[in-house]
Amino acid sequence: MSRHEITLTVNGRRHTANVEARVTLVDFLRDDLRLTGTHTGCEHGVCGACSILMNGKPVRSCLIFAVQAADADIVTVEGLAPDPETLSILQDSFWETHGLQCGYCTPGMLIAARALLNETLSPTEEQIRDAIGGNLCRCTGYKPIVEAIKLASMRMRQSNEAGGKYAGAE
Amino acid sequence: MKAANFDYSCAASIDEACRLLAGANGEGRVIAGGQTLVPLLAMRLARPALLVDVNRIEELRGIELRAGVVAVKACTTQANALASEIVREKVPLLAKALSFVGHTQTRNRGTIGGSLANADPAAEICMAALALDCDIAARSAASERITPSAKFFQGAMTTALASDECLTEALFPIWKGEGRTGTGFQEVSIRRGDFALLAVAVQALFDDGVCRRIAIVVGGLGGAPVRVHAAAAPLVGTRLEPNDLSRAIAALQGSIEPQSDIHASSDYRRRVAGALLERAIAEARSDAAKV
Numbered sequence: 001m002s003r004h005e006i007t008l009t010v011n012g013r014r015h016t017a018n019v020e021a022r023v024t025l026v027d028f029l030r031d032d033l034r035l036t037g038t039h040t041g042c043e044h045g046v047c048g049a050c051s052i053l054m055n056g057k058p059v060r061s062c063l064i065f066a067v068q069a070a071d072a073d074i075v076t077v078e079g080l081a082p083d084p085e086t087l088s089i090l091q092d093s094f095w096e097t098h099g100l101q102c103g104y105c106t107p108g109m110l111i112a113a114r115a116l117l118n119e120t121l122s123p124t125e126e127q128i129r130d131a132i133g134g135n136l137c138r139c140t141g142y143k144p145i146v147e148a149i150k151l152a153s154m155r156m157r158q159s160n161e162a163g164g165k166y167a168g169a170e
Numbered sequence: 171m172k173a174a175n176f177d178y179s180c181a182a183s184i185d186e187a188c189r190l191l192a193g194a195n196g197e198g199r200v201i202a203g204g205q206t207l208v209p210l211l212a213m214r215l216a217r218p219a220l221l222v223d224v225n226r227i228e229e230l231r232g233i234e235l236r237a238g239v240v241a242v243k244a245c246t247t248q249a250n251a252l253a254s255e256i257v258r259e260k261v262p263l264l265a266k267a268l269s270f271v272g273h274t275q276t277r278n279r280g281t282i283g284g285s286l287a288n289a290d291p292a293a294e295i296c297m298a299a300l301a302l303d304c305d306i307a308a309r310s311a312a313s314e315r316i317t318p319s320a321k322f323f324q325g326a327m328t329t330a331l332a333s334d335e336c337l338t339e340a341l342f343p344i345w346k347g348e349g350r351t352g353t354g355f356q357e358v359s360i361r362r363g364d365f366a367l368l369a370v371a372v373q374a375l376f377d378d379g380v381c382r383r384i385a386i387v388v389g390g391l392g393g394a395p396v397r398v399h400a401a402a403a404p405l406v407g408t409r410l411e412p413n414d415l416s417r418a419i420a421a422l423q424g425s426i427e428p429q430s431d432i433h434a435s436s437d438y439r440r441r442v443a444g445a446l447l448e449r450a451i452a453e454a455r456s457d458a459a460k461v
């Protein structure tokens with residue numbers, strides 16, 4: 001068993017830690033950094049609940065060892081909201097359309113949606129379905145989630161027209 | 171489900187990776203994107219003593235156009251290969267296969283070399299490699315060798331790679347010849363991006379409507395993907411009329427031995443293989459007409 005010192009940035013804050021090689025990134029985020037917004041579901045890359053942005057790209061944090069994330073720039077669901085008291089447009093849209101019930105898949109869904117909206121603010125329904133295709137939800141039947149992402153994209157476009165700053169990025 | 175203990179080393183070069191593997195007495199495993207290996211570790215189906223991380227090796231990344239081949243270096247991510255114009259233009263079958271591989275989240279991490287080296291029975295990249303007679307290059311501390319894909323894939327999760335070897339690149343031949351090339355990739359899975367219950371890859375060269383060359387590969391059978399020469403050979407020289415197709419479908423169905431599992435029976439898979447072959451050939455044909 002080897003241990004390794006790593007430095008990485010999570011939601012804009014730099015962290016240095018000493019990690020056991022076998023610790024996954026999701027366990028490191030939850031147990032060491034206490035960022036429990038990212039959920040552990042299947043722990044073998046099927047459900048998507050642990051999705052995070054790593055260097056801007058959505059990935060599954062249960063399929064990456066923390067040691068492999070050395071020097072990476074990571075955004076978790078906690079990093080989506082402008083501050084702890086305010087929901088982002090995307091999060092508010094999930095609330096508005098009932099895009100969640102039990103909420104277990106929600107952090108992964110939000111990350112997948114955010115990654116899509118970083119690419120385009122006018123996604124087609126097919127693009128939305130494809131973007132969340134790697135995330136399992138057992139409550140909603142997906143329709144309200146698709147609606148939420150559509151609503152968010154519309155609100156972000158409107159915000160842009162009013163001089164907002166969504167050049168894709170929130 | 172947590173992985174058992176292991177040591178971890180991040181290699182800075184192919185030489186260093188090979189040295190680390192050589193020193194691991196057969197207990198070392200290369201980790202690239204980890205999209206196949208980490209689940210195996212989590213389920214403890216794999217328990218290596220040492221993981222050699224090759225993700226940061228610059229010489230293992232990139233896609234190059236060389237004489238007659240597209241060289242895809244092992245650590246190129248599936249997302250980058252899918253976005254590559256060289257891949258789309260020169261080896262479109264690989265691009266089509268990649269569109270069925272996992273989801274955005276897994277394609278951003280998963281690599282071409284990792285998919286080939288792990289050889290999951292449902293892996294679409296392995297099917298494209300086999301259909302195109304891809305050559306697979308690997309290095310160890312002592313030697314360097316190239317294995318044709320026909321000899322590389324030996325069974326479910328089993329390849330010709332030795333435990334001290336690091337896969338370095340895959341060379342996908344570009345088909346040349348008089349006429350137009352078309353490709354088809356068809357798959358049945360529970361959700362898009364899930365493991366293929368059955369998949370068929372076809373690449374064909376047409377000259378004035380006559381099929382001059384065709385490669386057919388079936389995946390999702392439970393073992394290694396299978397290149398079905400018995401179905402391809404009788405099609406060469408035909409115009410792929412319905413009775414030619416019927417013969418090929420019968421030959422395909424007679425020469426595969428799909429496994430039954432919780433998701434699908436052997437008989438179902440055999441029937442699906444026939445239907446998908448017909449669709450893949452139709453796709454290849456309209457593809458060739460379009461160019």
